[in-house]
Amino acid sequence: MRTAGGAERVVAAQAGGGALRSGEDERRGAAVGRRCRAAPGLMQKVNKNVVLAVLSLTSLVFLLFQLYYYKFYLSQKNGTVFSKARGSQSGQDSTRWHVVRKFLGLISSHNIPVYLIDPLILGLVDKDIEQIRSSSDGPSPECKYFCAPRDFTTFALLDKAWKHEVGLFRTAEKMGFQWLKVLNKDPRLDGMDDLSGTEIPLHYIFKLASHAIHLVVFYERSGNFLWHGPLRLKQHMDRKFVPFRKLHFGRYPGAYEKPELLLVSIDDLKVQIPKNPSSFLEEMSHSRFLECRYREARAFFQVYPDDASFDAVEFRRKAKSLLHLAALTLNNLGVKFWLSSGTCLGWYRQCNVIPYSKDVDLGIFIRDYKADIIPAFQKAGLPLKHKFGKVEDSLELSFQGDDDVKLDIFFFYEEDDYIWNGGTQAKSGKKFKYLFPKFTLCWTEFVELKVHVPCETLQYVEANYGPDWKVPVKTWDWKNSPSNVQYNGVWPVDEWDEVIQIY
Known part of the structure; x- marks a missing residue:
């Protein structure tokens, strides 16, 4: 009984074991089936990783090649590539x-x-x-x-x-x-x-x-x-x-x-x-330079032949000497000046001194005025001929050069929209005002001298001489001829001793 029973239990156990193995086989089969079904996706994933790796490696190799090519070929062709070598600088x-x-x-x-x-x-x-x-x-x-x-x-x-x-x-x-x-x-x-x-x-x-x-x-x-x-x-x-x-x-x-x-x-x-x-x-x-207009000057002289007479040559020589002396005196004082009026017109129109002008004209901003100007010119051998106006209003100085050549210095006052200089009639005390559009200063070369002129020269010349500035005018009235002149009242009689000084 025990044997039989034991045999039955053994058989049952063996039968149960078979059943267990049969269940495991089913599970293993199902797992295998699942792996088999998943295999295409897995292979796809593996292929992507391989491709990405290959592409990354290829890009790296190409980048290294570019660096090598630039360093050993382009740098020698277009200029050396320098490494960091100066302290903390990049x-x-x-x-x-x-x-x-x-x-x-x-x-x-x-x-x-x-x-x-x-x-x-x-x-x-x-x-x-x-x-x-x-x-x-x-x-x-x-x-x-x-x-x-x-x-x-x-x-x-x-x-x-x-x-x-x-x-x-x-x-x-x-x-x-x-x-x-x-x-x-x-x-x-x-x-x-x-x-x-x-x-x-x-x-x-x-x-x-x-x-x-x-x-x-x-x-x-x-x-x-x-x-x-x-x-x-x-x-x-x-x-x-x-x-x-x-x-x-x-x-x-x-x-x-x-x-x-x-x-x-x-x-x-x-x-x-x-x-x-x-x-x-x-x-x-403040270094900007304007060249003299030689081409236009030659065209001007074709229409209006240059005066080569002895008197004209002598006047130009004296005017040149006077201008050089004036420039030296003002430069030593540190006073900025420019060619003005007829002297500026001569430079712009014919690259030379106008022989019939009889004087040299300079402009100075009133902000650059110095009390040493008059004594400095007198020390240089140029006596004061007249002084009109005062520092606050319409100042004008005139110095006597060789023979009848004089130096006129006009002081310019700046307003919001324009710049002006003044004039005074000695016998009547009448005041005049000459208006100019605002301008800046440039360098030029004139009679072998480095000197300032208005950068906006055409506007400056046109303001003073009008649209016909190219036509020589030998008879000039400073009170009426300028295009930009305005009547500016009369000096009070009690100020005449100060504002009208003639020597």
Whole structure:
């Protein structure tokens, strides 16, 4: 019984075990079925990951190739790529310093004396000028000046100091620089018909990596000053070579005094700078230059032949001498002046003194008046002929030059909408007022002198002489002839001793 019963239990157990295995097989089968059904999605997932990995690897390889190509080919073709090498400055800042260093090495190898005129850098240098002057040549802790953000660094070159540009360009190309030369007519020869088309180099630009050097060529003019020309690209030139509109020099011609230079060490680089950077920057802000209109002057003389008589030649000689003496006197006083009235008309219309004008006319803003003006002219040998008006109203001075040539100085007063100068009739005390549209001052060269004229010259001349200013008028009444004259009342009799002084 036990055996049988045991056998039955064993059989039952075996039967139960079979049933269990049969259930597990079913479950395993179901799982296999599920895996089989999921296999296409799984394979799809695996394929996507593989593709993404392959694409990422390919992109990385392509990027590395681009970096290698740029470093070892393009950088040598278009300029070296510089690594971060100056203290805490960024790589881009360091590039500027390296480009300046290479340029200084380039011009040094050809013995070309240049000096720094970059307004951004000179502005920074001016704040530390005493420290820079007294500093030793030891290494700088950081790049403070030549790493300052800018697209260009600007240097000046005196034309007389260098002539061999072909060798310079060859060396520049070997060093990785690209360059551009800008030529234009030499204005110093405009008065000579056979030489008026002669071209001279005015600007050079050297480009390396992401920075450019602007080299401005200065020429000495007969008025003993320096002049640079405008930067005008010719039709065939690449206007995308550099961002030309950001240039500090070249929008218009400029006139400067000859600077005294100082050799200093800036950011471990030896460079010459104007000895007084602040004075140079101030000069730069008022440097615009206007050329005499030689073409129009020649056309004028074809209609109205020039007076070449002995008297005319003598008057022009005396007027030139008087103007030079007046300029020297006022410049020594630091008083800004300009060519006015008939002298301005002569410069604008015929590039010379009008021989029948009989005087030299200058203008001064009343804000620039100094009490030292009269004594200074008297000390220079020019006695006071008359003094009309007073500082507050209609001041006018006249000094006697050689023979019958006199110097008239008119003081100008500025209102909200216009500028005016006054006139006084000595015998009646009548006052007159001459109105001009507002104007600014530019430099020009006149009778071998650097002198100011109104930048808006045409409007200035038309205000005084009307639309027919091109037609010579030898009979001129200062009270009635000017187009801009107005009656301005009468001086009170009790003020005549002060406002009407004749010597």
